[in-house]
Amino acid sequence: MRFLTAGESHGQKLIGIIEGLPSGMKISKEIVDRALKERQQGPGRGGRMAIEQDQVHFISGVRGGLSTGAPLAMEILNRDWENWEKIMTWEEKADLESRRVMTPRPGHADLTGALKYRTEVRNILERASARETAMRVAIGSIVRQGLSQLGVEIRGRVTAVSGVHAELSEDAEYWQRVQQSEWSVGDPVAERLMGERLQAAREEGESLGGLLEVQVLHLPAGLGSHVQWDRKLDGRLAQAVLSVQAIKGVSFGIGFDAGEKMGSLVHDPIGYRPGQGFYRESNHAGGIEGGMSNGEAIVLHAVMKPIPTLYKPLNSVHLETKEIVKASVERSDVCAVPAALVVLEHVVAWVIAEAILEKFPADSFPELEASWQTYQEYLKNI
Numbered sequence: 132m133r134f135l136t137a138g139e140s141h142g143q144k145l146i147g148i149i150e151g152l153p154s155g156m157k158i159s160k161e162i163v164d165r166a167l168k169e170r171q172q173g174p175g176r177g178g179r180m181a182i183e184q185d186q187v188h189f190i191s192g193v194r195g196g197l198s199t200g201a202p203l204a205m206e207i208l209n210r211d212w213e214n215w216e217k218i219m220t221w222e223e224k225a226d227l228e229s230r231r232v233m234t235p236r237p238g239h240a241d242l243t244g245a246l247k248y249r250t251e252v253r254n255i256l257e258r259a260s261a262r263e264t265a266m267r268v269a270i271g272s273i274v275r276q277g278l279s280q281l282g283v284e285i286r287g288r289v290t291a292v293s294g295v296h297a298e299l300s301e302d303a304e305y306w307q308r309v310q311q312s313e314w315s316v317g318d319p320v321a322e323r324l325m326g327e328r329l330q331a332a333r334e335e336g337e338s339l340g341g342l343l344e345v346q347v348l349h350l351p352a353g354l355g356s357h358v359q360w361d362r363k364l365d366g367r368l369a370q371a372v373l374s375v376q377a378i379k380g381v382s383f384g385i386g387f388d389a390g391e392k393m394g395s396l397v398h399d400p401i402g403y404r405p406g407q408g409f410y411r412e413s414n415h416a417g418g419i420e421g422g423m424s425n426g427e428a429i430v431l432h433a434v435m436k437p438i439p440t441l442y443k444p445l446n447s448v449h450l451e452t453k454e455i456v457k458a459s460v461e462r463s464d465v466c467a468v469p470a471a472l473v474v475l476e477h478v479v480a481w482v483i484a485e486a487i488l489e490k491f492p493a494d495s496f497p498e499l500e501a502s503w504q505t506y507q508e509y510l511k512n513i
Contacts, residue, residue: 132274132488134481136266138207139257141215145207145266149273151488152192154200156277156496163187166272167207167265170473174313175329175339175466183210187269200494203273207265219257232256233450236458238439245450252450256461261376264474271477274484277496281487281503284348285480287472289315290432292341293328297321315469333465336443340377340436341468345475347418347483351510352409352426354486355419363422364486371478372433375471380434384417399427408510424486426510431479435471438463 132151138144167185185207192203212219217226232252235241244255275285288309290297297318299305308317316322332339355364365383372381389397399411411427418429440463447458464470491506493499 132485134270136263136270138209138263138266139219140209140260140262141211141219141257142209143212143216143219144209145263147205147207147266147270149192149203149270152198152200152203152273153277153488153493153496153499154198156198157280158189158193158196158198158273158276160187160189162276163269163272166268166275166473166477170265170268170470172313173315173467173469174326175333175468176464176470185265198496205266205269207269209262232459232461234447234456234459235450236439236441236461237445237447238436241459242447252459259376261467261474264375267375267481268474268477271480275477275480277499278480278484278487280496281500282349283483285345285476285483286348287315287343287345287476288317289468289472290342290344292325292466292468293332293339293437295321295324295328296342313469315472329466336441338437338439338441338464339466339468340434340438341466343433343435343468343472343475345372345431345433345472345479347429347479350418350424350426350429350483351507352424353506353510354424354483354490355422357421357423364424364482365417365419365422367482367486368419368429368431368479371482372431372475375433375474375478377435377438377467377471378433378475379436382417382432383419384430385415386417386432389415406511408513429483433475435468438465438467 134147134149137146164186167187171183171185188206190204190206192199192201218230230253235245235252240255240259241252244259245252248254278285286306290299292314297316298321300317305317309315312322314322314325329339356362360366369381372378385397397415399413399415402410402412404410409426411425414427414430416425417431418424418427440461442460444458444460446455448454449456491499491502493502
């Protein structure tokens, strides 16, 4: 299974194609649209979110609410296109001058992309923009629906924003508060402080980053493999998470704290129960050992840097004159940490779905369900 995306931030539309999706899987447009809406919400979002009302339009690969097994093609229209058509059109008459960008933003793809492709910055920032993640959320939502039908749950929370750390808990009430929070946190005190930090950043022309956590529940042991570097599940998850704009680090379980502790305080003792099979007495590993899921919840953490566009911009260099100037300012968010969490949940869903289909190859979803259940019974009764 694989996917491709295309499209620019201010282009006509975003395009996505999934190949290798089993036939007969239930697909709901409403669920995809709900995920797209969640990505657009949260405090700290910019003016673009007031323009776009993202919805997916299926082009092929879905019939009667079920996948057909053919490539699934879909699109998300950019409503802002009407304001950019003269600038972004493919035709030779395109206006290449009025929104030309020659002052790259520090921390963005602007300068390195312009040097690599020998072009002005507009051609770089249009594709490097996090607008691209709208289609990745749609693609992830498709496979996440299949995961849900197998009983796999993916959930996430914001654990910190700009130095404000939330108190964490695993009880049901806490996670209910996470779902209801505009910051995706379960700690009301931290939520209030995050709002205050956001207001201060907005007044100062600054931007904010934060820490995020994604959990994958109800997975069996044995997804991924130890036999080659590129088949390790944690490596693949890390690559997917780090591919999301502004994500600068990822860890699993207790993460970097493992380097500060003795081995007996890091590794998870193994237990066994008849009818349940093997289990771990703790989950410091974050559900992955040797590049494979071990049957415990996968727990990964990511750090998101502040968005590079600053309304009080840093110094830069004009690409032609080489003069020291202020960096360009594109319409942007002050804080997009809760939105990034939605993106992370869906890129994680893709990697998990990919690993499941590698373990249980199937051309149809009923075949996959049968193999999945057989394997679950084997693990319980071994």
